[in-house]
Amino acid sequence: MREDLLWVEKYRPKKIADVIGNEEAKAAFIEWLKNTRRTKKALLLYGPPGVGKTTLVNAAANEFGFRVVEMNASDTRSEKAINRVAGPATAFAALDTFTTESKGNVLFMDEVDGIAGNEDRGGVSTILRIIEDSRIPVIMAANDPDLEKLRPLKKVSALVRFHQVRIPMIIALLQKVCQREHVKAEFEALERIAENSRGDVRSAINDLQSLAETTKTLTLQDTVVLSARNRDVGMDETLREYFSVKSLLGASKLLSYLSVDYDDLLMAVGDNLPLRYTDPEDLAAAYDFVSRADMFRGRIGVENWHLLRYFFNSLAQAAAVSPESYQPFTLISPPIRVITLFWTKGKRTILDAICGKIGRRCHVSRATAKTDFIPFLKILLANQKADEVVSWFEFQPEEVEFLAKMSRL
Amino acid sequence: MVVEDEGVMWVEKYRPKTLDEVVDLKDIVESLKAFMRNPKTMPHLLLAGIPGTGKTTVALCIARELFGQNWRTFTLELNASDERGIDTVRDRVKDFSRYSRSAFGNVPFALIILDESDQMTGPAQTALRRIMETSSRTSRFILICNQSGKIIEPIQSRCAIFRFSKLDRKAMIEHLCCIAKKENVTLSPEAAERIVDYAEGDLRHAINALQTASAYKDGFVDEKIVSLVVGEASPIQVQLMIRKALFGDFIDARKKMYDLIGSFGFSGSEIVRQMQRELFKMSDLTPEQKADLANIIGEYDYRLTQGANSDIQLSALLAQFAKIGRAKGEAA
Numbered sequence: 001m002r003e004d005l006l007w008v009e010k011y012r013p014k015k016i017a018d019v020i021g022n023e024e025a026k027a028a029f030i031e032w033l034k035n036t037r038r039t040k041k042a043l044l045l046y047g048p049p050g051v052g053k054t055t056l057v058n059a060a061a062n063e064f065g066f067r068v069v070e071m072n073a074s075d076t077r078s079e080k081a082i083n084r085v086a087g088p089a090t091a092f093a094a095l096d097t098f099t100t101e102s103k104g105n106v107l108f109m110d111e112v113d114g115i116a117g118n119e120d121r122g123g124v125s126t127i128l129r130i131i132e133d134s135r136i137p138v139i140m141a142a143n144d145p146d147l148e149k150l151r152p153l154k155k156v157s158a159l160v161r162f163h164q165v166r167i168p169m170i171i172a173l174l175q176k177v178c179q180r181e182h183v184k185a186e187f188e189a190l191e192r193i194a195e196n197s198r199g200d201v202r203s204a205i206n207d208l209q210s211l212a213e214t215t216k217t218l219t220l221q222d223t224v225v226l227s228a229r230n231r232d233v234g235m236d237e238t239l240r241e242y243f244s245v246k247s248l249l250g251a252s253k254l255l256s257y258l259s260v261d262y263d264d265l266l267m268a269v270g271d272n273l274p275l276r277y278t279d280p281e282d283l284a285a286a287y288d289f290v291s292r293a294d295m296f297r298g299r300i301g302v303e304n305w306h307l308l309r310y311f312f313n314s315l316a317q318a319a320a321v322s323p324e325s326y327q328p329f330t331l332i333s334p335p336i337r338v339i340t341l342f343w344t345k346g347k348r349t350i351l352d353a354i355c356g357k358i359g360r361r362c363h364v365s366r367a368t369a370k371t372d373f374i375p376f377l378k379i380l381l382a383n384q385k386a387d388e389v390v391s392w393f394e395f396q397p398e399e400v401e402f403l404a405k406m407s408r409l
Numbered sequence: 410m411v412v413e414d415e416g417v418m419w420v421e422k423y424r425p426k427t428l429d430e431v432v433d434l435k436d437i438v439e440s441l442k443a444f445m446r447n448p449k450t451m452p453h454l455l456l457a458g459i460p461g462t463g464k465t466t467v468a469l470c471i472a473r474e475l476f477g478q479n480w481r482t483f484t485l486e487l488n489a490s491d492e493r494g495i496d497t498v499r500d501r502v503k504d505f506s507r508y509s510r511s512a513f514g515n516v517p518f519a520l521i522i523l524d525e526s527d528q529m530t531g532p533a534q535t536a537l538r539r540i541m542e543t544s545s546r547t548s549r550f551i552l553i554c555n556q557s558g559k560i561i562e563p564i565q566s567r568c569a570i571f572r573f574s575k576l577d578r579k580a581m582i583e584h585l586c587c588i589a590k591k592e593n594v595t596l597s598p599e600a601a602e603r604i605v606d607y608a609e610g611d612l613r614h615a616i617n618a619l620q621t622a623s624a625y626k627d628g629f630v631d632e633k634i635v636s637l638v639v640g641e642a643s644p645i646q647v648q649l650m651i652r653k654a655l656f657g658d659f660i661d662a663r664k665k666m667y668d669l670i671g672s673f674g675f676s677g678s679e680i681v682r683q684m685q686r687e688l689f690k691m692s693d694l695t696p697e698q699k700a701d702l703a704n705i706i707g708e709y710d711y712r713l714t715q716g717a718n719s720d721i722q723l724s725a726l727l728a729q730f731a732k733i734g735r736a737k738g739e740a741a
Contacts, residue, residue, distance in 0.1 A: 263717075266718065266721070267718065267720070267721070270718070270720060270721040270724055273724075273728075274659050274660050274663070274728075280657055280659065280728070280731045280732045280734070280735045281732055281735070283659060283728045283731065283732070284725075284728040284729050284731065284732035286728075287721075287724060287725035287728035287729070288725060288728075288729070290721055290725060291709070291712055291716065291721060291722055291725035294712075294716040294717055294718050294721045294722060295712055295715040295716045297716065297717040297718075298715050298716040298717040299715060336667060336720075337667075337720060347671075347672060347674075348671075348674035351673065351674050352674065356491075359488065359491065361416070361418070361421065362418060362420055362421055363465045363469065363486065363524070364465075364488070364524075365488040365489075365490040365491050365524065365525050365528075366488075366490070366491050367490055367679055368460070370673065370674070370675075371644065371679075371683065372460075372613065372614060372617065373617065375641075375642035375643070375644065376617045376618070376620070376621045376638075376642050378642075379621045379624070379625075379638060379641055379642060380620070380621055380624050383624040383625060388417045389417050389418070392416065392417035392418070393417075406672070407646075407672060408641075408644075408645060408646065409644040409645070409646055409647075409673060
């Protein structure tokens with residue numbers, strides 16, 4: 001059983017109550033369903049992927065007993081195709097008689113933002129007409145509601161917004177799945193999976209399943225592959241193209257069609273730059289551009305998105321410092337930060353505690369304790385009267401051991 | 410009643426308990442003592458100056474002179490570089506100043522000592538200014554900082570400002586000898602000179618070095634032992650990183666940088682600060698080279714505050730060093 005089924009399917013909620021997170025959106029959705037005098041004929045659910053939009057529609061259908069006529073992005077959505085599926089369905093039960101008790105049909109169009117220009121010619125206008133003609137409720141789901149072409153749809157629809165699911169809820173869900181699947185997992189491992197999912201329940205469960213396939217007891221260590229893998233599959237490809245561009249124009253073009261997360265790209269470029277430019281002069285010039293790009297990233301923060309073009313401009317300049325010097329090289333992966341820093345989190349916590357104790361005793365900040373006291377303390381502890389020092393600072397045995405083993409600053 | 414804990418670390422054991430005991434700060438001490446005669450007249454204070462010159466000591470002395478043995482009850486000591494945001498500072502300060510202390514006898518106000526207050530951001534300082542105003546009837550603030558320029562004007566104008574300069578060599582040597590005598594340590598004059606050289610006007614550093622040196626060979630400190638201790642306690646990793654970068658070995662330098670972040674938990678700006686400090690100790694660079702490199706460090710110190718990823722900024726900084734290092738190598 002375990003091998004045959006994707007856990008996302010196996011554990012897909014059958015009841016509305018089992019859909020985690022997004023309580024407000026759930027309430028709004030149910031209210032719309034139950035309302036017999038809807039002002040808008042259609043409903044648009046929007047929000048990031050994997051937060052339960054489709055699941056909620058299906059769970060509601062299951063609970064209230066109506067039938068969902070579904071279309072999604074994998075179907076072509078040209079006018080003809082839509083009419084073929086939607087036409088008969090919408091003609092049956094009358095919209096004004098649909099209630100949650102009537103066990104009629106609803107038309108559900110998933111991923112409406114996936115309607116592409118050419119192949120789905122006339123797609124949006126057809127959907128509009130269906131909404132207009134439909135005698136049954138029309139529910140749509142989309143990730144990005146800001147797309148220009150969706151504007152006509154938004155006008156005729158009631159909107160329900162979904163948010164990322166909060167990390168603790170995802171962790172709780174993962175724990176439940178682990179229990180049912182008899183997988184032992186460290187809490188920190190689940191925490192990391194959940195954090196890595198960025199509020200996407202589907203990808204969290206998928207990650208859990210694929211990690212659990214290789215081991216019965218999941219540790220934090222096992223999760224280190226995650227960020228490397230979850231990096232868009234296109235990252236290596238993108239990096240290779242990026243580092244081998246022939247000109248600034250080429251770099252700009254490449255970046256304008258970027259399909260990977262640009263924060264990840266920035267870090268990956270930073271990691272790999274010394275492998276690309278072996279000449280110190282080139283390297284310094286390129287890093288200067290990357291540093292500028294990072295500054296623009298910092299200034300963008302969460303709102304000044306108009307600065308993004310300068311970010312890309314600087315990043316493009318970094319790629320085109322000396323196109324003639326390009327030699328193929330092996331990319332660093334996973335990111336250096338993940339390799340070197342991830343394992344030291346525990347260490348840093350204990351060091352922080354030590355510095356805190358020094359700070360309280362000697363009236364200094366933790367930073368000053370680290371640089372001005374620890375080097376001396378290490379020597380003091382190695383010499384005489386160590387016990388006195390230890391008890392005065394109230395150091396725990398593991399903290400003393402840590403100080404002794406700690407490498408010299 | 411809690412008896413004051415003398416302390417194992419000499420910096421605490423010999424930290425002056427009264428303003429009269431304070432080393433080499435005659436003018437400052439005199440003005441402060443004038444406030445002590447009538448505490449109600451004491452304004453908020455801003456103590457500014459380089460590390461290890463007695464700012465915290467003076468603040469703690471004031472607390473003792475105001476409140477006597479129970480000074481801890483009426484004093485809130487916070488370190489701005491430890492408290493993550495103004496919210497913690499604000500909550501604790503508010504809670505602390507809210508309860509009237511008049512019930513405890515003749516206490517004029519509560520004292521709030523905010524160390525390293527120049528580490529606070531602009532908005533945090535603005536919030537602090539408001540707190541200083543609303544709690545002025547019940548509390549006094551002593552702000553301590555390295556650079557008073559980093560404190561916003563409105564706060565500066567609400568404080569009496571005292572500037573602490575580098576401690577006098579002679580006074581430092583005297584103080585070290587005094588401690589050595591009390592601890593039954595034989596300290597040779599050359600050793601004392603050597604310690605003071607190393608400490609560069611930072612008395613805390615000097616006392617820590619003295620204590621560590623006297624633990625080496627029981628009760629006997631000469632120049633050799635001082636050099637040994639100073640050598641062992643100096644941060645070599647940062648110098649090593651700088652050297653590797655200047656040698657053109659960027660990848661190794663970057664590895665060192667990640668080591669520093671990983672095993673010592675340094676933040677980007679802490680590493681930059683360390684680089685600045687260590688750079689000037691490197692004897693094989695000319696003053697001109699040091700100045701050039703310091704300029705670059707300054708630029709990236711600023712970029713760190715603007716950027717989103719400290720790793721990238723630090724890498725870029727090391728790349729600049731590597732470039733200059735190569736140019737230096739070719740010229741030689």
